Amino acid sequence: MVRMKKTSAAIAAAAASTLLLSACSTADSEGGTSADATDGALTVATAFYPLQFVAEQVGGDHVVVVSMTPAGVEPHDVELSPATVRKLGTADLALYLSEFQPAVDDAISTTGVEALDAAAVVELHAESGHADDEHTDDEHADEDHADEDEHDHGSSDPHFWLDPELLAAYADAVGQAFAAADPDNADTYTANAEALHDSLHEIDEQFATGLAQCERDTIVTGHEAFGYLADRYDLHQEGIAGLDPESEPSPARILEIKDIIAETGATTIFTEDEVSASVAEALASDVGVETSVLSPVETVADGEDYISVMTANLATLEGALGCE
Structure with a gap:
């Protein structure tokens, strides 16, 4: 069983220094935000859909979610537009998974935005051996796939969200990060995270049964x-x-x-x-x-x-x- 790392205190401390911007509470794709701003709302940039889902559920009306991967786009090799990078740079917090989307990693490093890395919350599985097995018998593997390293996701499988209990653990950490960044609404974030955790646990039980x-x-x-x-x-x-x-x-x-x-x-x-x-x-x-x-x-x-x-x-x- 994959266990959650004990990084909650560090996550909360990292998020505590974020600034509050004016924004609204609905998500938009490719760096956009909705029309009417609500004073005091957190702006949260999310790298791809499962993290967007968590941010929306935990943040509720107090958070505007900016998606870095447009709806319907396969996220592994997404490229960010200049507008999306600018939006990321003005966000209070970014949610991402390091080594999954190189363009997102680069943008977070460039902008210096406060970021909660899912890899710091859940312990990722090592990549299985089958990916390597695909090419061991192909004498032209090095030539045909020389550029595959450009799309390498490190030595870990990134798809942790397909275990609902791991996504629930990440939701708990997001609730702590939001509460640290916006103490006035901490109780709401905590309650929302608990409700999402319960929903994900229910899905887990349905799968198990x-x-x-x-x-x-x-x-x-x-x-x-x-x-x-x-x-x-x-x-x-x-x-x-x-x-x-x-x-x-x-x-x-x-x-x-x-x-x-x-x-x-x-x-x-x-x-x-x-x-x-x-x-x-x-x-x-x-x-x-x-x-x-x-x-x-x-x-x-x-x-x-x-x-x-x-x-x-x-x-x-x-x-x-x-x-x-």
């Missing part, structure tokens, strides 16, 4: 985004590609996945909503299985949120794995 008795426990995915979810609920993830959603699997990895599907009786290859599914669909057609979207919740459609998408993910998994 729904996936407790299934015919299969192996999930074959387009890329290895679901390690935290798999570990939390005793599933086994097999990614066609590694952590980088743009990487191409080697022929050896494709053959290995075919063998895994045959051995485990998997009926589904899980694809994603914002990542090309061409390789997964071709493989599924070749071996005679279905494809189904399993969202990594890196972005959501209008009218959806983390809770609704995770609920849909559970239903998808229950159907594909033959759960009772």
